Amino acid sequence: MSLKLKQFRIKAGLTQAKLAKAVGVSQPNYQRWESGAAPIPEDKLKKLTEVLQVGVDTLLGRHAPVHAGFYDESAGEDLNYYGEVSIHFQGGGKPLLLSITDGECSRLYRDLQRNSTFVTVESLANQTAIIRKQAIADLYFSSEAYDDYGPEHRDYEGHVLLQMPDTRDWEIVEALSDGDENVLSEYSTDDVRRVSEAVMITDDQYEVLLAEGRIRPENLEREKNKNQEETRKIFNMATNLKYQLSNGRQRSVLNMGAEEIFEAFYKFFDFDGNIDDDLVILSIEGAHRIAFINKAALDYIIIPTHRLNQGRIEVEGKMLDEIG
Structure with a gap:
C-alpha cells in the first residue's frame, strides 16, 4: 500500500474519486496506485504532486529524514530540542521523563x-503522553537536560536517549520490531539502514568496536545485554500503548490497531483536555479483549505518536469515503 499517497490525499480532504478525476484517471485505476497493486506512471505522478502540493520524493516517502535541532533556533520551535520535562505523581508511581x-x-x-x-505533550521519541493534572505532584522543566532531571532521577526506567521526530522513521522501527519485510520494502534501503543503526547494534558493528578497542572482550556480553535492553525499550515505544494508574500500577497494551487507538483517545486532543465520559474503552485484539479504564484513576497514558497519526488518517479517510 502506498501509505504516503493515502495520507496526503486525506490531508488534502479529497476522496479517491475526486483525486482520480483531478489527475485524469478512473477511481479504480487510482485505487490500484494507493493500494500498491500498480505503479504510478511518471506523467500521473507529476500531476499528483501538483494537486497535492508536495514533492515527488515526499509523496513516495523518500524525502530526507527530519532531524531535531539542538539549541538551534533555525530548526523551528517544533523541531528545536528544549530539554526534558519530568513529572512526579501523587500516587507514588514511577515518574515520567x-x-x-x-x-x-x-x-x-x-x-x-x-x-x-488533562494535558497532552508529544516527545521527540514518538511518545504522545496524556497526563491527568490532578495526579501530578510536581513537574520540572529542565532546559539543559541536567543529569538528575529533578528528584528521583534513578527511577526513569522507560527513558531512552533518543531524539527521532520523524514519524516515518518510527514506522520503520515498528516494522523492524515485527520483522515485517513488506512494510520495510516501502522505504529506501538507506533509510532502513539509517534507522536500524540508530536503534540496534549488529554483530558486525560489535566486531568493529572490538577491533578499535572501544569495547574490551571481557565486557562484550555486558555491552550486548545493555544495548539489547535499550533496543527493546525503543521497540516498545513503537508498538506498545502504556498507562499508569493512580496506585502506581502500570499496564502495557499490545496489538491495538491504529484506528482503535485514535477512536479511544481523540477526545483528549480535540476537546482541549475536558472529557465528560468517565471511562476510556480500549478495543484490544478486536473483540477478543476489551478494557475499560477509569479516567479519574489515571496518572498518564502514553501512545506511540506515529500510530495515533495513522489512526487519524484512517478515520478521516473513512469519513471522506462516506461523504463521497
Whole structure:
C-alpha cells in the first residue's frame, strides 16, 4: 500500500474519486496506485504532486529524514530540542521523563495553567503522553537536560536517549520490531539502514568496536545485554500503548490497531483536555479483549505518536469515503 499517497490525499480532504478525476484517471485505476497493486506512471505522478502540493520524493516517502535541532533556533520551535520535562505523581508511581521541543514546552506550560482535566505533550521519541493534572505532584522543566532531571532521577526506567521526530522513521522501527519485510520494502534501503543503526547494534558493528578497542572482550556480553535492553525499550515505544494508574500500577497494551487507538483517545486532543465520559474503552485484539479504564484513576497514558497519526488518517479517510 502506498501509505504516503493515502495520507496526503486525506490531508488534502479529497476522496479517491475526486483525486482520480483531478489527475485524469478512473477511481479504480487510482485505487490500484494507493493500494500498491500498480505503479504510478511518471506523467500521473507529476500531476499528483501538483494537486497535492508536495514533492515527488515526499509523496513516495523518500524525502530526507527530519532531524531535531539542538539549541538551534533555525530548526523551528517544533523541531528545536528544549530539554526534558519530568513529572512526579501523587500516587507514588514511577515518574515520567520526556525529551521535548521548544514548541511542546510552551504549549505544556500554557496548558498546565488552563482549566482542563488533562494535558497532552508529544516527545521527540514518538511518545504522545496524556497526563491527568490532578495526579501530578510536581513537574520540572529542565532546559539543559541536567543529569538528575529533578528528584528521583534513578527511577526513569522507560527513558531512552533518543531524539527521532520523524514519524516515518518510527514506522520503520515498528516494522523492524515485527520483522515485517513488506512494510520495510516501502522505504529506501538507506533509510532502513539509517534507522536500524540508530536503534540496534549488529554483530558486525560489535566486531568493529572490538577491533578499535572501544569495547574490551571481557565486557562484550555486558555491552550486548545493555544495548539489547535499550533496543527493546525503543521497540516498545513503537508498538506498545502504556498507562499508569493512580496506585502506581502500570499496564502495557499490545496489538491495538491504529484506528482503535485514535477512536479511544481523540477526545483528549480535540476537546482541549475536558472529557465528560468517565471511562476510556480500549478495543484490544478486536473483540477478543476489551478494557475499560477509569479516567479519574489515571496518572498518564502514553501512545506511540506515529500510530495515533495513522489512526487519524484512517478515520478521516473513512469519513471522506462516506461523504463521497
